[in-house]
Amino acid sequence: MSPPYRYRGRFAPSPTGPLHFGSLVAAVGSYLDAKHHQGKWLVRIEDLDTPRTVKGAADDILRTLETYGLYWDDDVGRVTPAATPNVAMAGVTRPTVLYQSQRTAAYEEAFQKLQAIGAVYPCCCTRKEIADSALHDIDGPVYPGTCRNGVRPLPNPPPEGEGTTATRTMAWRVRTDKLPTVRPEPVEGQGGFDKLSPNGLIEFDDALQGRITQHLESEIGDFIVKRADGLFAYQLAVVVDDAAQGITHVVRGADLLYSTTRQIYLQKLMGLKTPAYMHLPVVVNAQGEKLSKQTLAQPVGKNNAASTLFDALVFLRQQPPAELRHGTVEQILAWAVTNWQPNNLLNCHQLTIE
Numbered sequence: 001m002s003p004p005y006r007y008r009g010r011f012a013p014s015p016t017g018p019l020h021f022g023s024l025v026a027a028v029g030s031y032l033d034a035k036h037h038q039g040k041w042l043v044r045i046e047d048l049d050t051p052r053t054v055k056g057a058a059d060d061i062l063r064t065l066e067t068y069g070l071y072w073d074d075d076v077g078r079v080t081p082a083a084t085p086n087v088a089m090a091g092v093t094r095p096t097v098l099y100q101s102q103r104t105a106a107y108e109e110a111f112q113k114l115q116a117i118g119a120v121y122p123c124c125c126t127r128k129e130i131a132d133s134a135l136h137d138i139d140g141p142v143y144p145g146t147c148r149n150g151v152r153p154l155p156n157p158p159p160e161g162e163g164t165t166a167t168r169t170m171a172w173r174v175r176t177d178k179l180p181t182v183r184p185e186p187v188e189g190q191g192g193f194d195k196l197s198p199n200g201l202i203e204f205d206d207a208l209q210g211r212i213t214q215h216l217e218s219e220i221g222d223f224i225v226k227r228a229d230g231l232f233a234y235q236l237a238v239v240v241d242d243a244a245q246g247i248t249h250v251v252r253g254a255d256l257l258y259s260t261t262r263q264i265y266l267q268k269l270m271g272l273k274t275p276a277y278m279h280l281p282v283v284v285n286a287q288g289e290k291l292s293k294q295t296l297a298q299p300v301g302k303n304n305a306a307s308t309l310f311d312a313l314v315f316l317r318q319q320p321p322a323e324l325r326h327g328t329v330e331q332i333l334a335w336a337v338t339n340w341q342p343n344n345l346l347n348c349h350q351l352t353i354e
């Protein structure tokens with residue numbers, strides 16, 4: 001018998017810098033949706049891309065969430081690694097957090113599963129070669145499938161600065177052109193492989209953005225699941241972790257809307273359940289750029305949490321009563337959990353911050 005339905009949501013920041021208003025909005029939105037449904041709200045630190053990870057950023061993000069009253073639930077069954085200062089702070093035990101940097105074995109296992117069903121192949125193409133031969137799409141070049149039927153031989157001697165076929169490091173891509181004929185072992189409480197559409201179309205209904213349809217082969221191409229530097233790709237890690245954490249609802253920024261189809265494809269290949277998705281509008285600055293470290297977004301302050309939280313609710317079109325601006329974070333969150341109306345954001349893909 002499957003366990004009774006319950007909501008499990010998550011907030012999954014990358015520790016590339018302190019929390020800014022854009023990431024706070026995503027945290028608040030996912031927290032409110034989980035708590036409005038009496039669900040669990042987990043935090044996962046997406047520190048998989050170790051070259052981009054900033055030392056101390058993960059703990060700073062966690063402290064900021066606490067300052068904003070956004071206390072996460074325990075990721076049951078997991079032990080927080082001793083290396084992370086996550087357990088005892090000022091005598092208070094923090095619930096555990098999942099760190100992607102500790103999850104390599106789980107990603108490797110998933111990767112091997114994809115290998116076993118013939119869904120992945122090694123690829124030696126450089127970025128430049130792909131850019132030269134690819135069609136362009138919203139997410140960068142569409143990979144033309146060059147190495148699908150075997151890594152192509154490279155000139156010998158190789159171009160300057162590049163290895164031969166034998167010495168070049170290989171990335172691994174997942175095929176999007178034909179479905180594997182071998183099916184994965186069914187996973188307890190999961191399942192969905194046979195629901196893959198034979199024409200390669202991936203469709204889902206986003207709670208705010210409506211029906212999203214993507215033809216992976218022509219719009220994305222075979223995408224990387226393991227990088228040439230040996231790190232697992234974001235798309236694979238997210239799918240493995242969402243399944244491992246039993247996530248039922250993914251609430252995140254709309255910048256990840258078109259990653260979702262790739263994630264659903266991997267879920268189906270691996271026989272995993274697809275959660276429900278809700279993509280909140282992305283916060284953009286006056287120049288229309290997404291707030292990020294690259295656009296020099298200011299970190300949210302820790303001294304004015306209540307009024308910043310109030311601003312986040314206004315931004316999410318929650319229409320909090322004006323007097324609440326002078327409330328505490330607890331009062332503001334209590335009002336927001338009760339009165340959460342995500343439908344005020346229907347079809348809203350981005351919102352500009354003044």
Ligand SMILES: [Zn+2]
Pocket residue numbers: 122123124125126146147
């Ligand atoms: Zn290649």
